[in-house]
Amino acid sequence: MNDKITVFGKTIKIASAPNTYIIINKPINVLSDIKDHRGRKKIIDLVDYPGYLFIVGRLDFKSEGLILLTDDGEIANQLTHPRYEHQKEYHVLFNKKPTRQEIDKLRNGVKLRDGYTTLPADVKELSTTPDGTWIEMTLKEGKKRQIREMGGALKLHVKRIIRTRIGPIDIGSLKPGEWRKLSPEEIGRLKRSCSLK
Secondary structure, three states: OOOOEEEOOEEEOOOOOOOOEEEEEEOOOOEOOOOOOOOOOEHHHHOOOOOOOEEEOOOOOOOEEEEEEEOOHHHHHHHHOHHHOOOEEEEEEEOOOOOHHHHHHHHHOOEOOOOOEOOOOEEEEEEEEOOEEEEEEEEOOOOOOHHHHHHHHOOOOEEEEEEEEEOOEEOOOOOOOOEEEOOHHHHHHHHHHOOOO
């Protein structure tokens, strides 16, 4: 049932509250979930917001970086569903420098243990340190623990994963545990990337 409010015979339209869009830099050892029966710290615990928010771009417990939180179900669905192929960018620390053949496999698709072959990805080497080699990987899909599984299939141990971008939104200067609301300009870019006004 829809109620109407009229004043002097004119129907008054009540504007709905605008949606909320939050960017957060998830630290390691924080769960990308709303609830946890084991009492671990959750991503939602880091944000001072009273309403329900969808978690867009979940990361595993040991991974870190950009996650979006929103009460906009359409945006959440578009950015989460693999058929839309929205880009997600990661900085990945491998224990050793991948060979040219291993880089080619990461770019062209890696056959995982379950038989699935990953979609082609953009891959470039960033730097080599005493801890290992940093690689930038841009994926258009998001299978559970995909980067760790890709590394495992090539005998490359993944030491760190930091997501730096989802679609047109990048992490910027946010430190681990910090969050902020998206600016109107960022919201516009996000909606345009999802073909929404």
